[in-house]
Amino acid sequence: MSYQPIKFYQTGTFTVGNRLLAPEERSVQASSKRFNSINSGHRACQGCGEALGARYAIDAAMEATHGQLIAANATGCLEVFSTPYPETSWQIPWIHSLFGNTAAVATGIAAALKIKQKKNPQAQEIRVVAQGGDGGTTDIGFGCLSGMFERNDDVLYICYDNGGYMNTGVQRSSATPPAARTATTMAVGPEPGNAFGQGKFVPAIAMAHEIPYVATATVADLRDLEAKVRRAMEFRGARYIHILVPCPLGWGTQSSETIKMARLAKETGIFPVFEAEHGELKSALAIRRQLPVEEYLKPQKRYAHLFGKQPNVAVIAKLQALADRNIRKYKLLETV
Amino acid sequence: MDKPFAITLDPGSSLANRTGSWRTYKPVYLDRLPPCNATCPAGENIQGWLFHAESGDYEAAWRSLTENNPLPAIMGRVCYHPCEGACNRQYVDSAVGINSIERFLGDEAIKRNWQFVKPTTQSGKRVLVVGAGPSGLSAAYHLARLGHTVEIHEAGPYAGGMMRFGIPKYRLPREVIEAEVQRIVNLGVSIKLNTKVSNIEASMQAGKFDAAFLAVGAHIGKRAYIPAGTAAKVVDAISVLRSMEGEEKPMLGRRVVVYGGGNTAIDVARSVKRMGAEPIIVYRRTRDKAPAHDFEIEEALQEGVMVKWLSTIKQAEEGEIVIEKMALDDKGFPQPTGEFETLAADSVVLALGQDVDLGLLDGVPGLEVKDGTVQVGPNMMTGHAGIFAGGDMVPSERTVTVGVGHGKKAARHIDAWLKGETYAPPPKHELAGIEKLNTWYYSEAPHVVRPTLDILRRQSSFDEVVQGLDEGNALFEARRCLSCGNCFECDNCYGVCPDNAVIKLGPGKRFEFNYDYCKGCGVCVAECPCGAIKMVPEEN
Numbered sequence: 117m118s119y120q121p122i123k124f125y126q127t128g129t130f131t132v133g134n135r136l137l138a139p140e141e142r143s144v145q146a147s148s149k150r151f152n153s154i155n156s157g158h159r160a161c162q163g164c165g166e167a168l169g170a171r172y173a174i175d176a177a178m179e180a181t182h183g184q185l186i187a188a189n190a191t192g193c194l195e196v197f198s199t200p201y202p203e204t205s206w207q208i209p210w211i212h213s214l215f216g217n218t219a220a221v222a223t224g225i226a227a228a229l230k231i232k233q234k235k236n237p238q239a240q241e242i243r244v245v246a247q248g249g250d251g252g253t254t255d256i257g258f259g260c261l262s263g264m265f266e267r268n269d270d271v272l273y274i275c276y277d278n279g280g281y282m283n284t285g286v287q288r289s290s291a292t293p294p295a296a297r298t299a300t301t302m303a304v305g306p307e308p309g310n311a312f313g314q315g316k317f318v319p320a321i322a323m324a325h326e327i328p329y330v331a332t333a334t335v336a337d338l339r340d341l342e343a344k345v346r347r348a349m350e351f352r353g354a355r356y357i358h359i360l361v362p363c364p365l366g367w368g369t370q371s372s373e374t375i376k377m378a379r380l381a382k383e384t385g386i387f388p389v390f391e392a393e394h395g396e397l398k399s400a401l402a403i404r405r406q407l408p409v410e411e412y413l414k415p416q417k418r419y420a421h422l423f424g425k426q427p428n429v430a431v432i433a434k435l436q437a438l439a440d441r442n443i444r445k446y447k448l449l450e451t452v
Numbered sequence: 453m454d455k456p457f458a459i460t461l462d463p464g465s466s467l468a469n470r471t472g473s474w475r476t477y478k479p480v481y482l483d484r485l486p487p488c489n490a491t492c493p494a495g496e497n498i499q500g501w502l503f504h505a506e507s508g509d510y511e512a513a514w515r516s517l518t519e520n521n522p523l524p525a526i527m528g529r530v531c532y533h534p535c536e537g538a539c540n541r542q543y544v545d546s547a548v549g550i551n552s553i554e555r556f557l558g559d560e561a562i563k564r565n566w567q568f569v570k571p572t573t574q575s576g577k578r579v580l581v582v583g584a585g586p587s588g589l590s591a592a593y594h595l596a597r598l599g600h601t602v603e604i605h606e607a608g609p610y611a612g613g614m615m616r617f618g619i620p621k622y623r624l625p626r627e628v629i630e631a632e633v634q635r636i637v638n639l640g641v642s643i644k645l646n647t648k649v650s651n652i653e654a655s656m657q658a659g660k661f662d663a664a665f666l667a668v669g670a671h672i673g674k675r676a677y678i679p680a681g682t683a684a685k686v687v688d689a690i691s692v693l694r695s696m697e698g699e700e701k702p703m704l705g706r707r708v709v710v711y712g713g714g715n716t717a718i719d720v721a722r723s724v725k726r727m728g729a730e731p732i733i734v735y736r737r738t739r740d741k742a743p744a745h746d747f748e749i750e751e752a753l754q755e756g757v758m759v760k761w762l763s764t765i766k767q768a769e770e771g772e773i774v775i776e777k778m779a780l781d782d783k784g785f786p787q788p789t790g791e792f793e794t795l796a797a798d799s800v801v802l803a804l805g806q807d808v809d810l811g812l813l814d815g816v817p818g819l820e821v822k823d824g825t826v827q828v829g830p831n832m833m834t835g836h837a838g839i840f841a842g843g844d845m846v847p848s849e850r851t852v853t854v855g856v857g858h859g860k861k862a863a864r865h866i867d868a869w870l871k872g873e874t875y876a877p878p879p880k881h882e883l884a885g886i887e888k889l890n891t892w893y894y895s896e897a898p899h900v901v902r903p904t905l906d907i908l909r910r911q912s913s914f915d916e917v918v919q920g921l922d923e924g925n926a927l928f929e930a931r932r933c934l935s936c937g938n939c940f941e942c943d944n945c946y947g948v949c950p951d952n953a954v955i956k957l958g959p960g961k962r963f964e965f966n967y968d969y970c971k972g973c974g975v976c977v978a979e980c981p982c983g984a985i986k987m988v989p990e991e992n
Contacts, residue, residue, distance in 0.1 A: 135942070
C-alpha cells in the first residue's frame with residue numbers, strides 16, 4: 117500500500133478548531149482568549165450573520181495588529197444593534213460616523229496616526245479599519261470609498277454585505293441581487309423582485325482601482341476569512357474585504373440557517389470567494405460540492421415568488437447563468 | 453469623573469442587555485447514541501474508544517475498549533462487525549474500518565504487554581463458569597473485575613472454545629487466543645482444562661460456588677439423513693475443524709463435498725483447500741440466501757472453492773454422490789426438480805448447524821429447554837436461581853461477539869444477584885442518525901483497505917489471510933470517525949455563535965451555554981458536525 121499521510125484531523129480545518137490540532141494551527145475564533153471585539157448583549161436579530169461576520173473579521177484584525185486597532189463604523193444595522201448610546205458592545209477603540217462618510221473618517225484617522233507616528237517613531241503603531249454594511253458602502257458611502265481607494269489611504273475597509281437596508285425595513289440597495297424581493301422591489305408584475313442588469317459588485321470596482329488588496333469572504337468559511345484579514349494587514353495602502361453575511365430577517369430564512377445560506381451562496385457560485393492583489397485575481401476558494409442555484413434560492417422567502425405552483429424557470433435559469441458566469445470568471449471550479 | 457469633550461455619559465457595556473430573554477427555544481448539549489454502539493452485540497462504546505485512538509493514545513483506547521470486551525485482538529479478526537454496517541460514514545464515503553482498528557489495538561496490547569487492572573477489593577463470592585469459549589471468558593473477566601473469585605471449567609484441552617475448534621487458523625492465529633486468554637488468567641481467573649462438568653449442581657456444591665454461568669456452546673454437529681452406502685465417508689464439520697487442531701489431520705481424500713451454506717461450511721471448505729484437497733460446497737438455495745457472510749463466500753471463491761448452488765445430496769456412495777437440482781418456488785423455498793447429477797466425492801462433510809450438549813443439566817430443577825437450547829430470562833438467568841447461561845447454548849445468533857456480549861450481561865446480573873440486588877441497565881441515549889449530523893465539516897478521506905495475503909499462499913497455507921493496519925493508517929482510519937452524537941471539541945459551537953453565548957471550558961471539558969445572552973437562534977445546532985446539541989422549548 118502506498119504511504120498514507122496521517123496529517124488528517126477528522127474535520128481538517130473545516131471546523132472552527134480541533135482538539136487534535138496544535139493551538140497555533142487553530143482559528144482565532146477557537147481561542148478562549150479571542151478578543152470578542154463585539155460582545156454579548158448586542159441587539160442583532162437571532163442568527164445575525166453580520167454580528168458574526170464582524171466578530172470574525174475584527175477579532176482577526178485585532179490578532180494581526182496585537183490589539184492596536186481603531187475602527188470607524190458606518191451607520192447601519194451594525195451600528196444600530198451594537199451601539200445605542202450610551203451603551204456599546206464594542207470592546208475596541210471605535211468611532212461612530214455618518215452613513216456615507218466612514219471611508220473619509222477612517223482616512224482622517226489614518227492621516228492623524230501617520231503624523232503621530234512621525235512625531236514619536238518609538239510608539240507602537242496603530243492600524244485603522246473602516247466597516248459598514250452594503251448600503252453604507254455600495255450606495256451612500258461610495259464616493260468616499262472610491263476616494264479612499266484612489267488616494268491609496270492606509271485603511272482596511274470591510275463591507276458586510278447582506279444585500280439590502282435591513283434595519284430600516286428591508287429596502288433595496290445596489291447590492292441586492294436580481295429577482296430578490298425587498299420592500300421596494302416587490303414580487304409583482306411581469307418581472308417580480310429586483311431588476312436584472314442593475315446594481316454593482318463593489319469588489320470588482322475595488323479591483324479596478326488597482327489597490328493593493330481586494331478579497332471576498334463569507335461567514336461559512338472562517339479559516340479563509342481570517343487568512344484574508346491577516347493578509348490584508350500585511351499590506352500598506354487601501355485594502356477592501358467584502359464579506360457575505362446572510363440576514364435571516366431580510367432574506368426570510370431560519371435563524372439557524374445563517375451559515376448554511378452563506379455556504380450555499382458559495383457552493384452554487386452565486387457569491388464568488390476570491391482574492392486579488394493590485395487589480396489582479398490571485399486565487400479563488402474552490403467550490404467543494406457544486407450545487408444548482410435552486411438549492412440556494414429555495415430556502416429564502418425573498419425568492420419564494422420563483423417557486424410557486426409554476427416555478428419561474430426562466431428567472432431561475434438567468435440566476436443560474438449569473439452563477440455560471442462567476443464560476444467561469446473567478447475560476448471557482450479550479451484551484452488557481 | 454472628568455469627561456472628555458462632548459461626552460456626557462459614561463460608556464456602558466451591552467452586557468447589561470440580557471438578550472437571553474428573547475429566547476423561545478434553547479440549545480442544550482447532549483450525548484446521543486452512535487449507531488455503531490447501538491448495534492454492537494458486545495455492547496462496546498466504539499465511538500468512545502475511537503476518541504482516544506484519534507489522538508494516538510492507543511493505551512487509553514484499549515483500556516476503554518476492554519471495559520466492555522476483553523478480547524479485542526480476537527474480535528478484530530473474527531467479528532462480523534455489524535457496527536460497520538450501521539456506521540454513519542457510509543453515507544459520506546464508506547464506513548469507518550472499526551474492526552481493523554480494534555485489531556490494531558488488540559495487537560498493540562499484546563506487543564506492549566498491557567495488562568488489566570486488578571480490582572482493589574474482593575467480594576469473597578465464588579462463581580463457576582462452565583466453558584472457556586468467548587462467552588465464558590467474557591463473563592469470567594467481568595466477574596473478576598467486579599471482585600469475585602472465578603473458576604472456569606473447560607472440558608477441552610485448550611481454552612478458546614469455538615474460537616479455537618471452530619474458526620480456522622487462517623482467520624485467527626492461535627497465538628492471539630493464547631495471549632488474550634493469558635491476560636484474563638493474569639487478572640486472577642483460574643482455568644481448569646480437561647475438566648468436564650457432567651452435573652452442574654454437584655460441581656457447584658463440590659467447589660462451594662455461589663453462582664454459575666454456563667457457556668458450553670454448541671458443538672455437536674447436526675446430522676441429516678442421507679442414504680449412504682457402507683463405504684461412504686460422511687463426517688460432520690465441527691469434528692473436521694476440531695481435528696485440524698490436533699496432530700492428526702482428518703483423512704478426507706482429494707474430493708471433499710461440504711454440505712451446507714453457513715460460515716462453518718465455508719470454513720471447512722477453505723481449510724481443506726489449504727490441505728491440498730478440492731472442496732465442493734453443495735447448498736440447497738442460492739448465494740444470496742446462504743447464511744454465510746458474503747465476504748467469506750467471496751474469499752472462498754477467490755481461493756478456488758467450487759460451489760453447487762440449488763442442490764441437495766440424494767445419496768452418498770464410495771467415491772461419488774448423487775445430487776438433485778433444486779429450484780426456488782415463489783416463496784423462496786427450494787423445491788426438487790427431479791434432475792440428478794453424479795459428482796465424484798471421497799468424503800462428505802455435513803455443515804448443517806450444531807446442537808448443544810445439555811448433559812450437565814440433567815436433573816437440575818426449574819430449567820427449561822426448548823428446541824435444544826436453554827431458556828434464560830432477560831437477566832440471563834435460567835429457571836434455576838443462581839445458574840445463568842449464555843453464548844451458543846441459549847437462543848441467539850451464534851457468533852463470537854454475541855457470546856462476549858452475553859458474558860458481560862450475565863456478569864452484571866450475577867454480580868447484582870450475589871449482592872441481592874437487581875441490575876438495571878442505564879437508560880439508552882437517543883440514536884444519532886445521519887440526519888442529526890452536519891457532514892459538511894468532515895474531510896474527504898477514503899477507507900483504508902486492509903491488505904490480504906496473496907492467493908497462492910492462501911490456497912496452500914494456514915497463514916492469516918487478512919493483514920493488520922500499521923500505526924500510520926490505523927490513526928488515519930480512527931480519525932475517519934464522525935464521533936456521531938458525542939462532542940469531540942471541534943469548537944464550532946463556540947465559534948459560530950453570533951452572541952458569544954458559548955463558554956469554552958477547556959480541553960476535555962467541552963462547552964457550556966451562557967443563557968443570559970443566548971438568543972436561541974440555533975446556529976450552533978445546525979453547525980455542530982456530530983449532532984451533540986439539540987433545541988428544546990423554553991418552559992415559559
